[in-house]
Amino acid sequence: MTTSDAHRAIEAVWRIESARLIAGLTRIVRDVGVAEDLAQDALVAALERWPETGIPDKPGAWLMATAKHRAVDQFRRNKRLEQKHELLGRELETRQEAAAADLDAALDDDVGDDVLRLILISCHPVLSPEARVALTLRLLGGLTTAEIARAFLVPEPTVAQRIVRAKRTLREARVPFEVPQGPELAARLSSVLEVIYLIFNEGYAATSGEDWVRPALCEEALRLGRILAELAPREPEVHALVALMELQASRLRARIGPSGEPVLLLDQDRSRWDQLLIRRGLAALDRALRLGGALGPYALQASIAACHARARTPEETDWERISALYDALAQVAPSPVVELNRAVALAMAFGPQAGLELVDALASEPTLQGYHLLPSVRGDLLAKLGRLEEASAEFERAAELTRNLRERALLLERAAEPSRGCRDARG
Amino acid sequence: MRVMVLVKASEESETGKMPSEQQLAEMGRYNEELARAGVMLAADGLHPSSKGKRVRFEADRKTVIDGPFAETKELIAGYWIWQVRSMEEAVEWLKRAPFGGGAEVEIRPVFEAEDFGAELTPELREQGDRVRAQAEQNQARS
Incomplete structure (x- = not known):
């Protein structure tokens, strides 16, 4: 095995083990920053040792043992560190006896709870959304700072700083490493779902840059969602989010044309939809619905996505049902963007005039100023009503507003020829 | 992948x-x-x-x-x-x-579609996808 082969293998082990490792260590040292440093030290040790010795049989246990030895060494050697991390020292002292048992336990059954605690703390509401995303990808996804920076098209130091600050904030706020009960758990989980969906959407409809989609980010979000669904199996909205992401991801291949341009939902070649993901999405939605209770925002959105997934041709789409689902969504999660989508569904179900009335009512909505989909949808409805000049102007405005270059090109084409491709729905 | x-x-x-x-x-x-x-x-x-x-x-x-x-x-x-x-x-x-x-x-x-390179024309790819999707749908129904 060459060194670079070994390093790639170690990276793979790290990706598999890092979340459990950091979660287990956080339970012991009660500080996610210290835990991550210890885990990184163990990784460095592995990078030194494993190319010679080969990867041990239980690499997770090896990394955990090494990280714990580091912790004990540091604590013994460095009095200053002891004072600085008094908490860490005390914890370790009292726990040294139980260390061996702890080790096994940390890699055993309650590791699931540790990982859940780690997800909850990474998505804690004291952190800004950007910090939650960065910390989650780093601690749960095992991504490097450089990878996160590349994925979000921001400079690496920015991401590094977000992570450092996030860890400091968690320490200063003394956020406990625990799984809260009852309504607080639901509130905390909803913050986690928001973060996961944010990551997914950044991959699904890149807000900026040259690529229309970045599938690696979608895959990362899906993986986090699938993990969460295993950790919190009785939460309907968790399954619903997984369903929504699986169903949307099933269309990824069909959303990009031959030269990288976006292809809208109704123009997509449905034979390119990924049937494996559709099956998984419908199954996850089924699990969410069987858990009962009122449909939450993700269950409603997943139900809408399922309507599209079940239609073999655009003409088979049950727009009346989609329109009713949007009505329900507008009740539980009212937002101008939902209203805009509702307008599209309404137009498909009951004609462009019905949709246009709703869109016009939204025109003065302050949060939609600068949102390119408002003029884009309006342009489409106007085109359908034969008001081509007005439509063209709307498409031009939409093109000015989008930050995605591929999407801009598409909108400019429609501005030049507004009657063409007269059906619009986001894929 | x-x-x-x-x-x-x-x-x-x-x-x-x-x-x-x-x-x-x-x-x-x-x-x-x-x-x-x-x-x-x-x-x-x-x-x-x-x-x-x-x-x-x-x-x-x-x-x-x-x-x-x-x-x-x-x-x-x-x-x-x-x-x-x-x-x-x-x-x-x-x-x-x-x-x-x-x-x-x-x-x-x-295989991902990208792996085929230029050999696979858009028409061929479309045809292959359609066949596969049909097969998968049949499987889903069975």
């Missing part, structure tokens, strides 16, 4: 002998671990080749051959579909699987 993990047949699987309770429990735990890591997308086990059939294609005729087939080690007994970030990750996962006794398990990356 997606990979297919191919489990080869053995004397036992070919005679239709079911795994022991312990083997089943170990495999169950392993599958759970894969699911908990968000890696497993699909998994199936196959009946022995005695229940299988082959069709041989020659210039002017097609011959149906009934199982069982002789070359046990070349036969497939089951598969997983995994979502991983690299082949190395797939290897690390597979190393944790509860196999023993000389079993050999194969990992193959699944």
Whole structure:
């Protein structure tokens, strides 16, 4: 095995083990920053040792043992560190006896709870959304700072700083490493779902840059969602989010044309939809619905996505049902963007005039100023009503507003020829 | 990336002998671990080749051959579909699987449309996708 082969293998082990490792260590040292440093030290040790010795049989246990030895060494050697991390020292002292048992336990059954605690703390509401995303990808996804920076098209130091600050904030706020009960758990989980969906959407409809989609980010979000669904199996909205992401991801291949341009939902070649993901999405939605209770925002959105997934041709789409689902969504999660989508569904179900009335009512909505989909949808409805000049102007405005270059090109084409491709729905 | 993990047949699987309770429990735990890591997308086990059939294609005729087939080690007994970030990750996962006794398990990356390059014209790709989607839909209904 060459060194670079070994390093790639170690990276793979790290990706598999890092979340459990950091979660287990956080339970012991009660500080996610210290835990991550210890885990990184163990990784460095592995990078030194494993190319010679080969990867041990239980690499997770090896990394955990090494990280714990580091912790004990540091604590013994460095009095200053002891004072600085008094908490860490005390914890370790009292726990040294139980260390061996702890080790096994940390890699055993309650590791699931540790990982859940780690997800909850990474998505804690004291952190800004950007910090939650960065910390989650780093601690749960095992991504490097450089990878996160590349994925979000921001400079690496920015991401590094977000992570450092996030860890400091968690320490200063003394956020406990625990799984809260009852309504607080639901509130905390909803913050986690928001973060996961944010990551997914950044991959699904890149807000900026040259690529229309970045599938690696979608895959990362899906993986986090699938993990969460295993950790919190009785939460309907968790399954619903997984369903929504699986169903949307099933269309990824069909959303990009031959030269990288976006292809809208109704123009997509449905034979390119990924049937494996559709099956998984419908199954996850089924699990969410069987858990009962009122449909939450993700269950409603997943139900809408399922309507599209079940239609073999655009003409088979049950727009009346989609329109009713949007009505329900507008009740539980009212937002101008939902209203805009509702307008599209309404137009498909009951004609462009019905949709246009709703869109016009939204025109003065302050949060939609600068949102390119408002003029884009309006342009489409106007085109359908034969008001081509007005439509063209709307498409031009939409093109000015989008930050995605591929999407801009598409909108400019429609501005030049507004009657063409007269059906619009986001894929 | 997606990979297919191919489990080869053995004397036992070919005679239709079911795994022991312990083997089943170990495999169950392993599958759970894969699911908990968000890696497993699909998994199936196959009946022995005695229940299988082959069709041989020659210039002017097609011959149906009934199982069982002789070359046990070349036969497939089951598969997983995994979502991983690299082949190395797939290897690390597979190393944790509860196999023993000389079993050999194969990992193959699944083709993405991009892998075909210029050979695959948009028309050909469309046709292939349609056929595959139809097959998958049929499977979903069955």
